[in-house]
Amino acid sequence: MSNLSSLPDAIRSHVHDGDCVALEGFTHLIPFAAGHEIIRQEKRALTLVRMTPDVIFDQMIGMGCAKRLVFSWGGNPGVGSLHRLRDAVEKNFPHPIEIDERSHAAMTVSYTAAAAGLPCGILRGFLGSDLAAHNPNIKFIDCPFTGERLAAVPAIRPDVAIIHAQRADRAGNVHLWGIVGVQKEIALAAKKVIVTVEQIVDDLNAPSNACVLPAWVVTAVCHVPGGAAPSYAHGYYDRDNSFYLAWDEVSRDRQNFQRWMRANVMDGMPINGDA
Amino acid sequence: MSNLSSLPDAIRSHVHDGDCVALEGFTHLIPFAAGHEIIRQEKRALTLVRMTPDVIFDQMIGMGCAKRLVFSWGGNPGVGSLHRLRDAVEKNFPHPIEIDERSHAAMTVSYTAAAAGLPCGILRGFLGSDLAAHNPNIKFIDCPFTGERLAAVPAIRPDVAIIHAQRADRAGNVHLWGIVGVQKEIALAAKKVIVTVEQIVDDLNAPSNACVLPAWVVTAVCHVPGGAAPSYAHGYYDRDNSFYLAWDEVSRDRQNFQRWMRANVMDGMPINGDA
């Protein structure tokens, strides 16, 4: 009954062409290894969902996995642009992608609404912003008690959510800590959940009220040490800031990017930070 | 700049006749001592808010503090009725009280809406239940994306929320754990927050992602060891189940109840379980 699996098996079994796939992790615990496996398995026409589509989505978009992007901030944090994302949006390379663009707050509301089984969520948002005019997924309702105008966004219920966590036990219960972002929300919002972890332990021994996902809500747990690099895993390894800086240069040029992906991802090599 | 205070001072300064006052704690960490102080200070015409108005609200209602009750389940857990609450509702003793009755889920939505600064919250609720017909604070809206009918409830933003927690540090940061109920939500929903604690420590040393209320959101922290008795404080003392059983007998009769309250609460004696 364990949900333990290899990463290639988990991606093969649960991620299908055309799926809506969310990869979450707010700077911390970004599931890079899982994204690379999706690239290697050449999944296509995915709707990719992520608040902060940073380097991992730049790579997936550049390698042609994405048909559509749902997001709120797409940049290389602390560095600048995502060149592959920009190339897709500005120049349709490798092919055009659709964009469903919101704000951070609205994304979290869409995730929590889905986790809570609601069709939509409400927030005080988008007043005076041009975003609402460009996105039919942002509507407004009136509070039935005060009449106040409130923004509403539809729940985001991905086919698969993928997150990285520090630890799981042998039964597949998962524990993450530190900056936990929206990982619990997206895991509970999605139809299936794949979790890569740094470590498998005998007993989670998690503190009270810690961020724990019980095994029975997790579709597959994959033991992938270093699976968040070049982002970081609190308690395990630090963020490889030099990689993010180097990525700017690697990703600027189409051929350079493809060469790097072939050498570092497609051949199955683990990413080692030497961009 | 510390928010440390004595309990009598905190109640005197922050709870006023006519206020809307929430006391929360889901079986665990019920702020009994604070409730008793409100009774001793003879606060009147309060709107009392609590998901589970158990013995503490029975005492406050029986002593004439309440004008209105907002709640979802009013019983003596595992024992039966609240006789003082019933006497007020059924026989207007000591005076009539208004009732605003919801479900647990709806109460939590009202708290989280207030904490999140929204005028209302939505849930899949009350379909087929007679509660909606008897409570104008339950309305329905249509999801602007799917058309689904959803219940809406107004935010509950008490003038004062009172909770009990295990520990605070000297700066007034509060840490609670175990069954945390809706304490964080109600604390952030209210205009002012009073927290009684078992212990003041030098350093909270709370685990990552623990339930912590920073000092700057807490109006007053009061050191009241045993302040949750006869309910329990995880890590400090157990629930006094015999008290809850004995309460049934004490509270059944008006005079018996008043005699007990005079002896055990009005004279300032700490509650000691020997009902």
Add this chain to the structure above:
Amino acid sequence: MVATPSEVMTIVAARMLREATVCFVGIGIPSKAANLARLTHAPNAVLIYESGTIGTRPSVLPLSIGDGELAMTADTVVSTSEVFSYWLQGGRVEVGFLGAAQVDRYANLNSTVIGNYKSPKVRLPGAGGAPEIAAQAKETLIIINHDRRKLVEKVDFITSAGYLDGGDSRERAGLKTGGPTAVITDLCVLRPESLTRELVVTQLHPGITRQMVAEATGWEVRFAEDLIETEVPSDVELSTLRELERQTILAHSNEAADRTPFIRTDPTEEVARP
């Protein structure tokens, strides 16, 4: 060993809990039945209590919904807000186990008032989590003592929807889940008939006659054509139940004897699973 009517009710309810099912449990007999199931045929049943304890494995029965034992043995303890939103409303609960003061012919539940709402004859504790459990669990099981004042033609107040007026009225009211699949009493089991959704007796407990049930029921109760007799509680079921109750009394009386507040300094240690 011969089981009492109440023990039969608990054991029959326990039997209905499938292995590895996710169950939202009320305090009292539902909690007893769910834990009995876990200790017998369903060791991997996931028990959720509205206090926010998910996947609890108490060694003794909790006396209240927020008992410390529930927190200490849980896979995770979340806020009450989260348990109702992400876990119940999120559609993760397969079986909701409910009690009530009254159940009617169409399995509607009343735990609000006897008599008129504005000036009630008896003010009951109220809804608690029940309306949403009844609406959002994939199915519900109802446990109630069999008595004419409890099994009534029509409840005074619908706190939690069963099949409303019968037929497809539940679906027409917008409820998307299955609704009550069984009412388990100390005399028998009633289940909704497929089209009318009226509760009919499908199963009589050992030694109980049709007449006894008919007399204890507040409407002209009907009996299924394929009425069966409840299997007698096994020695394992009964001894497990009695041992659970014995341990529970023992544990809680020890607690009462040691009520002096005491200080422990490490919250992490306190709440970690044993």
Add this chain to the structure above:
Amino acid sequence: MVATPSEVMTIVAARMLREATVCFVGIGIPSKAANLARLTHAPNAVLIYESGTIGTRPSVLPLSIGDGELAMTADTVVSTSEVFSYWLQGGRVEVGFLGAAQVDRYANLNSTVIGNYKSPKVRLPGAGGAPEIAAQAKETLIIINHDRRKLVEKVDFITSAGYLDGGDSRERAGLKTGGPTAVITDLCVLRPESLTRELVVTQLHPGITRQMVAEATGWEVRFAEDLIETEVPSDVELSTLRELERQTILAHSNEAADRTPFIRTDPTEEVARP
């Protein structure tokens, strides 16, 4: 010591942060300014980052919004969902510190596109948390390098509302908070005029002339009648800022040198505050 224009901008921004204020901080110069304030005149400023770290006191500057240093020094670390709902939308933030690609005459911010939205000339990173920070913090401070392409007559896209078309148009759009109270650049400080809400220069940094500002601004910028000169950065301000930057470079270059994944076994220990 003589401050560079960028240092002056950071120091002027830091000065605007009142002691004990609650500040929602973006990464980059806002983060640098907020921490400089904390290390100088506002030791009890409460810094909130959108990664969910509340009350952080980093000893070195984070390079990303979700840096581990932020989590380790925070009073509490909550989900990103909670930080936007209970903390920002809940009205607990007094000052929002924002950057942007463009700011216009009425302090509207663009961080979405240059050119047309559907086929942009430059696709910028997007909104992130900015629309709600701009709408829900009691006031916002904007930090931006002074340049004609950045301070423009009208932004190509309003990502985050300032005063919209000026006058009371912000209020009319339903925004209930105060809006931008200052735009701090490397040349000057601009503030909204009370009725028109047009940004006017209220303060020139040392050595900066009206002409320099006028030439670097994309509209016919006006100067306040009581235009003042920025106080020269003090030695304490400047040395604190430079020491912070030095420690930051040092810390992050050490990290880079030690990138091998390592295993620690106690998560509690790891994340507890030092």
